Structure formats: C-alpha cells, structure tokens
Amino acid sequence: MKRMTCFALLVGFLAACSSAQADMIARKTVTYFSIGGKTAADLDREMSERGPLLATGRRHPGATRVTFSGKASYIAEGGRCRIGEARIMLTTKMMLPRWKNRSKADARMALLWDTLSADIKRHEERHAEIARNHARTLERTLRSLRAEKSCDALKAKVAVATAEALEAHDADQKRFDRIEAANFGARMTRLLRYRATGRAE
Numbered sequence: 001m002k003r004m005t006c007f008a009l010l011v012g013f014l015a016a017c018s019s020a021q022a023d024m025i026a027r028k029t030v031t032y033f034s035i036g037g038k039t040a041a042d043l044d045r046e047m048s049e050r051g052p053l054l055a056t057g058r059r060h061p062g063a064t065r066v067t068f069s070g071k072a073s074y075i076a077e078g079g080r081c082r083i084g085e086a087r088i089m090l091t092t093k094m095m096l097p098r099w100k101n102r103s104k105a106d107a108r109m110a111l112l113w114d115t116l117s118a119d120i121k122r123h124e125e126r127h128a129e130i131a132r133n134h135a136r137t138l139e140r141t142l143r144s145l146r147a148e149k150s151c152d153a154l155k156a157k158v159a160v161a162t163a164e165a166l167e168a169h170d171a172d173q174k175r176f177d178r179i180e181a182a183n184f185g186a187r188m189t190r191l192l193r194y195r196a197t198g199r200a201e
Helices: 040-050 107-143 151-197
Strands: 025-035 063-077 080-099
Touching: 025 040, 025 107, 040 080, 040 107, 063 107, 063 151, 080 107, 080 151, 107 151
Parallel strands: 025 080
Antiparallel strands: 063 080
C-alpha cells in the first residue's frame, strides 16, 4: 500500500519589539479512523476508502499534516536592524487506522495487522520528526541572520530563508516517502518474519 503525507505549510512572521529567545515549540495530536473487515484484502480496501483524504485526491492508510507558523521581531538601533526574537511553532496532526475487529482476529491476521499498523505509525512518526528537525534548523537560521541597514532588508532575508527552509523540508519528506514506498514489500516481509520467529535476518 502506498502511503503519502499531506503538508499544510503556513509561515507568518510578525514584527514585534522583544529581544527574548525561546526554543522551537512543537505540538502533536493523534487521531484514529476506524476500519472493519476480516481479511487482508478487506483491510486494504477499508484503508483505501476510509483513510485520510490528501491533496492528491486519494486516501491513504495514515497521514501527518504539518503546519509551520512563527514570528520574528526586528530591533533597530545604531543605524542597523537585527533580529530580536525568532520563534517557530510546529503543529503535527497524525491520523492512524484502528481495526475494530482486532480482538476477534485469528493469529495470522493479528500478526499481519499488528505488523502493518506498527509500520504505519513508525512511518508517520518519522514524518513528524523530519518536520521538527527542519523547524529547529529554520529557527537557528533566522536567529543567526546578520544585521542589515534597514528592517525591510532584514525582513526580505527572513522571507528568503523561510522559503528555502520550507522547500528543503518538502523535498526531504518526499524523498522519505519514495524510499519507504520502494522498500515496503521487503520491509513488511522482514518485519512479519521477525514477529513470527523472534529472529532478525
């Protein structure tokens, strides 16, 4: 099953007059959507029909929606303008499947579901981690910007740095999805074998 992640990227930098520094703020929520069915084909169909709807127009077994927001303040003194505060706030909303027939499943289906659902969760957690890493990097980048002759010039540099950071973030997320999709079959086979035998190969 193919899995992709939807990103809602919003960055708004507001002018203020504070010199305080704060660490990047990350907020994460997890919600579940229920699926039914008794067979592997049922689960595949249910997730395709009930999974989160992404911007591609397709539904997927899981998704992590990411929102970047933030603010930067500018301090003008001595004929120069410098960054007073730069803070990035990251919100991730993870959506994962929950199989309502898990308690009635036979051993084979229970093994399949537990392995698949754990892999979906790991996949989405990694998307959230990638976003956190880029948010921290962007915050450090903004705080390290050199003073400019005017605040307008500095704001322009902030805008460029932000656009470049979001582009890099999006590229990393897409790269991760491509690698995961290419390795899905082999990864699931390995994980199922490990869970069944307790041995890594």
